[in-house]
Amino acid sequence: MTVPEIRALFPILDTPVYGKPLVYLDNAATAQRPQAVVDCWKELVEGANANIHRAVHHLAAQATDAYEGARNRVQSFINAAAREEIVFTSGATASINLVAFSYGQAFVNQGDEVVVSACEHHSNIVPWQMLCERKGATLRVLEPNADGRLDPETLSALLNEHTKIVAITHISNVLGLVNPVKELVAVAHKAGVPVLVDGAQGIVHEKVDVQDLDCDFYAFSGHKVYAATGTGVLYGKRKWLEAMPPYMGGGEMIETVRFSGTTYARLPMKFEAGTQNFNAAPTLVPALDFADAVRENPAVKAEQQAILDVVYKKLTEDQRIILYGTGKENKIPLFSFAVKGAHHEDLALILDKMGVAVRSGQMCAEPLMDHLGVTGLLRASFAPYNTVEEAQYFLKSLDKAIGMLV
């Protein structure tokens, strides 16, 4: 597949905005969906809409097959050891909340410590803060090194006999730097501490092998990796998932229910209370097929590298601009930056009228903004369907916007 052929799979990219071609560079917030994902959802709604797992009738069997088939696809995508280790959720946030609650319930007590990094999305901070408040535990913060990556040595120094879990991001949604997750996990394991990896961005840009990383939990959302919104995954090692109590009660998460006491279903159902998002979860199959197809595609790799080169060069060489998250060898095509003398919101507003969709603000990472000493940034994040021409148009538009403001 060439990049133009890939673009043709995404009809929304042809939508004009204000009479100009759309240049969609807010992919880190949500990716666009290929037609195959739209078709999958439509086919299920139109042809196989029935609640899963319960009924014996034909439609229910079809819906259940599609849903459980998606579980197999996720398992193979991240190379999990068993399909029971794949729990469907509504997104990365829900996945992390599940662990913070259930793991916290079983293993975190008063006086214990939980480690998160300063580069986390709010979704990988607040659930842990809530856990610490509930249990009287302490939240410890892992500071990044000067260029914004997490350092195994710094982590090692932070761990002690009270540390019960480490929660870190694979790739920061602000800095766009790939963290050395495997090394971080190794350091934590050496101290006997399990690790949750927030893979919301990592799953999109890296080939994830949870057995190779050896992480204990890996959380991600479907909508950032081309699937329908409201889909999400929690990978958890079986030994932890077995030892954790359920997060929510009700639906198919039970074995037997008596007023004298309830026993719970086996994995992964134990963590899937209530009616599941059975029309949407199967869209993970065409979505992950697409993600696999583009990851190793030479044309896409070349285009992404060219985008990284041209944008990185401009944003680091232009004296009016400060790029946060430098070091090209670990960088994905995601750029957060400030323009001296221009407010990020003004820039985003003007770029929007030029057809360029970028993100402005704190990007759900206020502590990181404080760490960087800024009130907000402008972010452009690229996907495999973006082109070098779009990158150049974005840079030209940015120049024009800066000219208007400064």
Added chain:
Amino acid sequence: MSLEEKKQQVIEDFSLYEEWLDKYEYLIELGKGLDAFPEEKKTEDRLIKGCQSRVWLDAEERDGKLYFTADSDAIITKGIISLLISVYSGRTREEIAGDDFGFVAQIGLKENLSPTRANGLVSMIETIKKLAENGR
């Protein structure tokens, strides 16, 4: 110039620009031309809540009329507040409190802002009205 005449003038000025990019350019010029706002006045109680960028608004009463000063760290927002206070500065409390601020809709400002900015605009209008009704 009466309040009605001033509003009409703003509507006409705005209609000179067809493209929204040009309208922004006009707002940016307005923002840049706004009188300096003293740093010591940038206090929490003068900050308008509900804006993503920071906006400060102050009012002084002289001879029965309100005079507004303002600032923002975002220039388009500054242009918008500049536009608003150019219309409402030098008016009586009754005039301001009794106005429906409908001209903002007539120039299509709210519809062409991002949702967060549109909320900010609503907050600016509410703050101007509140200052007219209650004073600080």
